Amino acid sequence: xxxxxxxxxxxxxxxxxxxxxxxxxxxxxxxxxxxxxxxxxxxxxxxxxxxxxxxxxxxxxxxxxxxxxxxxxxxxxxxxxxxxxxxxxxxxxxxxxxxxxxxxxxxxxxxxxxxxxxxxxxxxxxxxxxxxxxxxxxxxxxxxxxxxxxxxxxxxxxxxxxxxxxxxxxxxxxxxxxxxxxxxxxxxxxxxxxxxxxxxxxxxxxxxxxxxxxxxxxxxxxxxxxxxxxxxxxxxxxxxxxxxxxxxxxxxxxxxxxxx
Amino acid sequence: xxxxxxxxxxxxxxxxxxxxxxxxxxxxxxxxxxxxxxxxxxxxxxxxxxxxxxxxxxxxxxxxxxxxxxxxxxxxxxxxxxxxxxxxxxxxxxxxxxxxxxxxxxxxxxxxxxxxxxxxxxxxxxxxxxxxxxxxxxxxxxxxxxxxxxxxxxxxxxxxxxxxxxxxxxxxxxxxxxxxxxxxxxxxxxxxxxxxxxxxxxxxxxxxxxxxxxxxxxxxxxxxxxxxxxxxxxx
Numbered sequence: 001x002x003x004x005x006x007x008x009x010x011x012x013x014x015x016x017x018x019x020x021x022x023x024x025x026x027x028x029x030x031x032x033x034x035x036x037x038x039x040x041x042x043x044x045x046x047x048x049x050x051x052x053x054x055x056x057x058x059x060x061x062x063x064x065x066x067x068x069x070x071x072x073x074x075x076x077x078x079x080x081x082x083x084x085x086x087x088x089x090x091x092x093x094x095x096x097x098x099x100x101x102x103x104x105x106x107x108x109x110x111x112x113x114x115x116x117x118x119x120x121x122x123x124x125x126x127x128x129x130x131x132x133x134x135x136x137x138x139x140x141x142x143x144x145x146x147x148x149x150x151x152x153x154x155x156x157x158x159x160x161x162x163x164x165x166x167x168x169x170x171x172x173x174x175x176x177x178x179x180x181x182x183x184x185x186x187x188x189x190x191x192x193x194x195x196x197x198x199x200x201x202x203x204x205x206x207x208x209x210x211x212x213x214x215x216x217x218x219x220x221x222x223x224x225x226x227x228x229x230x231x232x233x234x235x236x237x238x239x240x241x242x243x244x245x246x247x248x249x250x251x252x253x254x255x256x257x258x259x260x
Numbered sequence: 261x262x263x264x265x266x267x268x269x270x271x272x273x274x275x276x277x278x279x280x281x282x283x284x285x286x287x288x289x290x291x292x293x294x295x296x297x298x299x300x301x302x303x304x305x306x307x308x309x310x311x312x313x314x315x316x317x318x319x320x321x322x323x324x325x326x327x328x329x330x331x332x333x334x335x336x337x338x339x340x341x342x343x344x345x346x347x348x349x350x351x352x353x354x355x356x357x358x359x360x361x362x363x364x365x366x367x368x369x370x371x372x373x374x375x376x377x378x379x380x381x382x383x384x385x386x387x388x389x390x391x392x393x394x395x396x397x398x399x400x401x402x403x404x405x406x407x408x409x410x411x412x413x414x415x416x417x418x419x420x421x422x423x424x425x426x427x428x429x430x431x432x433x434x435x436x437x438x439x440x441x442x443x444x445x446x447x448x449x450x451x452x453x454x455x456x457x458x459x460x461x462x463x464x465x466x467x468x469x470x471x472x473x474x475x476x477x478x479x480x481x482x483x484x485x486x487x488x489x490x491x492x493x494x495x
Binding site for chain 1: 274309310468
């Protein structure tokens, strides 16, 4: 597992940008040193080369629901390789720090692959409930485990499991394995001022440029979505979490968005 | 106002953003971009170190004057030069970093020759047009001042202008950058009359082979050097 000193050795760009519009977010390009980024690409491609599955699969990228066209692979299964950096304590703490959230150590995430021709998504804010069973590692990181309970509903698959409800605190998208990107390729992450904005006209579009990221605290106004893509689009998406009580105290119970 | 006024094209790209991050505290940068907004200090933005977010950074003391323009439109070229001269009364450095690179096989004739025209325009003609505009409007009558302030042009080329990388279908890109090399060499010869230097930097692939920061440092060294008419390879 990577320690903070390891983050210093693999981070390349130490000048990230914090922006206030259309909502508070941070962005960075050239995030990792080239050699480490190449390891991330290699790990991602090895999984992708196993092929895509429309039916749920533990071994391959698969579609998690008919309502979402992306193929996903559970980030928690990538803890031993380079991609494990996103599940490390150091990364968790850094992400919490730069997004200004107090996080619980609960981490959920996935590798995402969009085939060309994906449509625009629905604008949403990610302030959703998320359920965890306590199985922290030695560093206090508790990865979402669908074999123990459903992330969205808390429905248990084990009699002994005691699901605990949290709310998403911060989101991060890291782009990789996309190759040279041109504006017509699409696949950007659109950021919006309002939930009813025209999805085709974000106030800011974060381009899926390799080795770059965007991250933000999940709030009732962190409106964003996937924009239609014409070339394959790949990313790592992860969330940190906060106690439900903290989210309700800050935003109100009705601000926590129900799952579609 | 202290610091050189640097007009940078391609300010929204990887290289341009890294240049702004590195030199915004040393130079007064006017950054031209078309589609990608520069990742550089501007209103509503600030830099921070992800491993020490509260630490003050000198980069936040400075801001980049961002100009959205289509450099393949001659009217926008005029506008860019006018805007920078109106705001700062001078241009000391021109860094031509904007580029178009598309893989296309020569055998794919329709696409290739459209790309060849587009890349020759943005990668070779536009840097020369912009330098010529600034020379005609400002530099050509200020020889002693140019020499004293060590004014210069840095054109960012590529090692693809010097050799063939088999199988990558970069003929249009390589040809356009080779044209840029030679245009810069002749520019250096002509601009010597009014003491403005012009050099070419030809880096290999970044950030894959060399770090973008190394390319930025190499540009900085050319700006501060007394070299003229040279092609510097970075690999």
